[in-house]
Amino acid sequence: MASILISGVSPRLSQASLRCSSPSRLSSNHVLFDPQLRPLKQSNSQSCKKLLRFHSKFPSVTVASHSSATSSSSLEIKNIVTGKVSNGENLKANNVPWIGSYLPSPLQPYARLARLDMPVGTWLVAWPYFWSIAMAAAPGNIPDLKVLALFACWAFFLRGAGCTINDFLDRHFDKMVERTKFRPLASGELTPFQGLCFLGFQLLLVVCVGILLQLDNLGWTLGAITLFLVFTYPLMKRITYWPQAYLGLVINFGTLLGWQAVKGTLDLAILLPLYVSGIFWTLVYDTIYAHQDKKDDIKAGVKSTALLFGDSTKKWIAGFGLTSIGCLALSGLNANIGWPYYAFLTAASGQLAWQVLTAELSSPTDCGNKFDTNKWFGALIFGGIVAGRLIS
Known part of the structure; x- marks a missing residue:
C-alpha cells in the first residue's frame, strides 16, 4: 500500500497528511483547490506519482486533511508556491497569487x-x-x-x-x-x-x-x-x-x-x-x-x-x-x-x-x-x- 505524507505548518492543524491507499480515499467529498492536484481523483498509482512530482517541484505545499464525527473528510491546500516565496519565508495561509487562479496553466x-x-x-x-x-x-x-x-x-x-x-x-x-x-x-x-x-x-x-x-x-x-x-x-x-x-x-x-x-x-x-x-x-x-x-x-x-x-x-x-x-x-x-x-x-x-x-x-x-x-x-x-x- 502506497503512502505519502506531506506536512507543514498550519494554524488549525497539528498534522497534515494525505494517504494514497485506495481510490475510495479520494471520494467526491474531497475538495482539491489546486487544479494541479485534481488528477489525484484518478487511479491510486497515478495519483501518488503525480503528487510526488508536484511536491518535488513545490515542497512548500501544505496539504491538510481532517475529519470529525459530524462531517466528511476534506482536503485543504493551505499554501501553494507559484514562484513567489513571501518575503523570504513560508507563504502565509491562503496566499495564492491571482495568476494561479485566472491565467491558463501554460x-x-x-x-x-x-x-x-x-x-x-x-x-x-x-x-x-x-x-x-x-x-x-x-x-x-x-x-x-x-x-x-x-x-x-x-x-x-x-x-x-x-x-x-x-x-x-x-x-x-x-x-x-x-x-x-x-x-x-x-x-x-x-x-x-x-x-x-x-x-x-x-x-x-x-x-x-x-x-x-x-x-x-x-x-x-x-x-x-x-x-x-x-x-x-x-x-x-x-x-x-x-x-x-x-x-x-x-x-x-x-x-x-x-x-x-x-x-x-x-x-x-x-x-x-x-x-x-x-x-x-x-x-x-x-x-x-x-x-x-x-x-x-x-x-x-x-x-x-x-x-x-x-x-x-x-x-x-x-x-x-x-x-x-x-x-x-x-x-x-x-x-x-x-x-x-x-x-x-x-x-x-x-x-x-x-x-x-x-x-x-x-x-x-x-x-x-x-x-x-x-x-x-x-x-x-x-x-x-x-x-x-x-x-x-
Missing part, C-alpha cells in the same frame, strides 16, 4: 517570470517617469495623461524584461537562495530558451510603446541607454558590493526620458537633482530588501550593500534618505513648483524616516514589508509635484 510561469504577482516593482520603475512627466507639465496644468499612460505601459514591459534577463543570468544563483529558488528558470519550470524568447517578446512591446510615444533621436538614445543599464544590472552583484547603487542608475533613468518625451530637451538643473534623489531612494529601499537574502548571498558568493554595511546599515540608509529628500527639494526649487509640493515632501520624508527607524533587518518578513511601502513614497512625491504645478 501562461502562469511566464507571468511569474515577469513578476506580475509582485506589482510593487512596476510602481518603483514607473514613479521616476511619472515624477519628471509631472514636472514637465505647464504651470497650472496636470500632466499629459496620454504620455503618463504610455510610460505606464513602458515601465510595465521594461520591468518584466528586466526581471526576465535578471532571472536568466542569475538562474544558477537563484537555486541557492531560499526566496528565489522557485522562480521559473531556477526551478526548471521554463527552459533558458523559453526565457529568451519571452524576453524578445517583451522588448518588442517596449519598442512598440516607444513608437507610439513618437520619440525623437534623443529619446531613442535615452531608451537604448536604459536597456543597456537594465541588461547589465544583474552582473553587478558579481563584481561589486554596490549593486543597489547601479540599480538606482537603472530604475531612475526614467526621470530623463519622461521629461524629454514631453519637452524634447533636457533641463539638467531640474533633472539631475531629481535623478540623484531617485538613486539614493533606491539605495534605501533596496538595501533593506537585500537584508532578506544576506545569509544565502554569502553562500552563493554574491555581493550587496546589506553585506557591506552589516550592523551599520541604518546609519548608511539614514544618510541616503536625507540626501534623497534634499535633492527632491532642490529639484522642486529649480522647477519653481508651488508650496503644496513641500507639504507632500514633508509627508514623504516621514514615510522614509519610518522605514529606516522601524526596519527589523534581521526579519526577512519585515524587510519585505518595508520594501513594499515604497510605492506610497513614490505616490506622495508624484502627488506633491502635480499639486505644486497646478498652483505654480
Whole structure:
C-alpha cells in the first residue's frame, strides 16, 4: 500500500497528511483547490506519482486533511508556491497569487517570470517617469495623461524584461537562495530558451510603446541607454558590493526620458537633482530588501550593500534618505513648483524616516514589508509635484 505524507505548518492543524491507499480515499467529498492536484481523483498509482512530482517541484505545499464525527473528510491546500516565496519565508495561509487562479496553466510561469504577482516593482520603475512627466507639465496644468499612460505601459514591459534577463543570468544563483529558488528558470519550470524568447517578446512591446510615444533621436538614445543599464544590472552583484547603487542608475533613468518625451530637451538643473534623489531612494529601499537574502548571498558568493554595511546599515540608509529628500527639494526649487509640493515632501520624508527607524533587518518578513511601502513614497512625491504645478 502506497503512502505519502506531506506536512507543514498550519494554524488549525497539528498534522497534515494525505494517504494514497485506495481510490475510495479520494471520494467526491474531497475538495482539491489546486487544479494541479485534481488528477489525484484518478487511479491510486497515478495519483501518488503525480503528487510526488508536484511536491518535488513545490515542497512548500501544505496539504491538510481532517475529519470529525459530524462531517466528511476534506482536503485543504493551505499554501501553494507559484514562484513567489513571501518575503523570504513560508507563504502565509491562503496566499495564492491571482495568476494561479485566472491565467491558463501554460501562461502562469511566464507571468511569474515577469513578476506580475509582485506589482510593487512596476510602481518603483514607473514613479521616476511619472515624477519628471509631472514636472514637465505647464504651470497650472496636470500632466499629459496620454504620455503618463504610455510610460505606464513602458515601465510595465521594461520591468518584466528586466526581471526576465535578471532571472536568466542569475538562474544558477537563484537555486541557492531560499526566496528565489522557485522562480521559473531556477526551478526548471521554463527552459533558458523559453526565457529568451519571452524576453524578445517583451522588448518588442517596449519598442512598440516607444513608437507610439513618437520619440525623437534623443529619446531613442535615452531608451537604448536604459536597456543597456537594465541588461547589465544583474552582473553587478558579481563584481561589486554596490549593486543597489547601479540599480538606482537603472530604475531612475526614467526621470530623463519622461521629461524629454514631453519637452524634447533636457533641463539638467531640474533633472539631475531629481535623478540623484531617485538613486539614493533606491539605495534605501533596496538595501533593506537585500537584508532578506544576506545569509544565502554569502553562500552563493554574491555581493550587496546589506553585506557591506552589516550592523551599520541604518546609519548608511539614514544618510541616503536625507540626501534623497534634499535633492527632491532642490529639484522642486529649480522647477519653481508651488508650496503644496513641500507639504507632500514633508509627508514623504516621514514615510522614509519610518522605514529606516522601524526596519527589523534581521526579519526577512519585515524587510519585505518595508520594501513594499515604497510605492506610497513614490505616490506622495508624484502627488506633491502635480499639486505644486497646478498652483505654480
